[in-house]
Amino acid sequence: MRSVEIFKIGKAYPNPYGEPFRAVVDFSLNIDQGEFVGLIGHSGCGKSTVLTMLAGLNEISEGGIVVSGREIDGAGPDRAVVFQSPCLMPWSTAYGNVMLGVKNVYPHASRAERSQIVESALSSVGLADSMEKYPREMSGGMQQRVGIARAIALKPKLLLLDEPFGRLDSLTRMELQDVMLDILNREKITTLLVSHDVDEVVFLCDRVVMMTNGPEATIGEVLAIDFERPRDRTEILQDPLYFRCLDHLVSFLTERAHLRTEPRIHDSSNLLTFEGTKPEVAAH
């Protein structure tokens, strides 16, 4: 079942001395219900632009996005975002930060119900003991856990992760990746992860969308990652497929990212795979 349809969206910024600057063009992607899609590309290629357009924080210049059968218009709690920096309210505790959104999204829930939602969200990110801590009393990793809890507590139809582990050290990053996997195994939320870390996307995602370089960036290739779920880090790291996937992503980024591609709607039917049954369609 399709959860998200992105049809030919593009972002153009006005340029006072000529044609508008087109950062992203003809970006078309369909995402299935419960699918975890990664979006990688060189920095500045427009990954975050796509994500913020999905979130409704950035105006869509061309095309349209449909989430759960409805075209989006502006931001909303059906599409929760975890930002690169935790963006917590420094004057609220972890509990208060999560409650801020919960209160708004479940206006008719009783106090106890809300409280339970907040507590279960915080427990699922491993912060059951730190609910009353203020952001300044928490490490960066803990703060980002609160950020994740705030997003999943809204029970979003689409979870948008904007380089959520980019500012963490590698050990903390691994911890949080595991937390993320745990949550998604349980909750099956449709997720889009923007990242420039190839290990991360291979480990976490079902499908990786590779973007060409900007300006006029668009989808270059799409790679299916056919690991079984639930995934185990040590098993995956020993699997030769893992390295073939990594290889492919790196070679795209170093060799093919600057090439132009034909506009095409990408979904689970036209994939580039190594082990699956589907043919290689998107190769250049």
Add this chain to the structure above:
Amino acid sequence: MEIKYRLLKVIDTAGLSFLSPVVRLAAGEEPRKQLKDIGRWIIVPVFAMVLFGVLWSIIAPRHKTKSGEVPTPAVVLEAWDGISRFHDNESAKEEGFQLTGDSRLAELKQAVARLSEVESLEVAANQRLKEVRESTDTEKLKIIAPFKSAYDAKSNEYRDYRKSSAARLKELGGTLLEKGESERLAYLADMRAVEVKTEELKAERDALKVELEAAEEQTFPDLKEALKASTLLGEEKQFLIKYIDLVGESSREFKLAAAQETLKSSRQEFLTSTEGDLYKLCGNVIKNEKFTETIGTSQYAKPWTLPKQIVRSLFCVFTGFLLASIIAIPIGILCGLSNTFMAAMTPFIALFKPVSPLVWLPIVMIIVGGFMPDPDNHWLIVALAKVPILKEYKIDPMFLSSAITVALCSLWATLVNTALGVGSIDKDHLNVARVLRLGFFARLFKIIIPTALPLIFAGLRISLGVGWMVLVAAEILSTSEGIGKFVNDMYTNGSAESFAQIFVVVFIVGFIGMVLDRIMVFLQRLVSFDTSPAL
């Protein structure tokens, strides 16, 4: 160790960080570094203050004014004593007036005893003053004698020379008529020389006069001391006489008893009288009843003392500050939220911010006066006069005018800072608000105001400082009771002592301003969040 960190935290939040090296030193932490810090943050400032005091003591007496010399630190300290003595005496009178029964009689007895003691002491002090004066007079004569004789001699020389040369030249001039040009030219040169010589003698005489005056002004510590002792005792005697009167025959209890007695006899007379004008007698009873009631609730008419004026000034500045905050914070928030509103407000901010309190005050006084043609019966004044503590401080239109002037001058800092705080809110936080679809009020109260709070408080801190500065000026101009009125009174008074009392006010105003600022810094810290934790 626990105690050490707790103390350090208290010191830090109170903004008294100069004390922390002392605490650390007491705990034995890096003594070398702490001593260096103590040297820099305690000893150097103290040394600077001492140096300032010394320079002040040296320079001040060199400048003469219509109110005597510029007071030295010692004189200012004495003026401080005078102010507090006046306050203590007036408070004692106020209390004494209300005493009743045995405590009144005991107080009366004590005061009478003290009076006789003071009287004998005063006699002794006056005796001593007389002796010291005699001895210093002769000593003074001795000291100034050489200066005086030198001056007199020079003065005579000058006068004689002028007279004799004038006579000589006049006589010579008489013989010049039949002389030729060369003689006449010689005469001209002669007269010029005389003129120069006269000027010289005059200058010498004036120099000697300055020396003589300096010698005459030589002060004698003994005499000063004796004079002071005598004056102090005289003052105390005056106070005691008045006090005994207030505790004794002018006390409320005493007067009330007398009034009740009169009332009783007039009643008796009215009820039992068989002849005379009963209409008049009955009127007397009513009159006496009223009088008794008035006496029963009467108070000692205590004059305004500086402490009371300070409290009133504080009330006034806080009223103005509150008013400024109520106006400035909402408008500032609107300015920060909407660029259009900011554009609308910019000309007003730019135009009115630099206007002096001395311009606002007359305008405000006239406007407030227009609202209150009969201030004593105006609802606002009547309402304020019922507020428990406030009612003792005579809230009048002048008070309100001063407070409004304070508000008009101080609201700009808060307004601009609030607008800045709201305008410079983190974009990420706003994105969070958008994702969470927070409504306008949730966004305002949960995100915008908390973020802007540190800057709002920075603005409030500046506002309070400005308000305190403006207030004294406003009070001087409006002659509204308060510190400004005190300064104005002392200036009008123009004696050496009141001149010194203005100096006292400088330090009081400075100190209170400093305390207010510290309080605001403390509040500002309470609402500031450490937004950059270790990642």
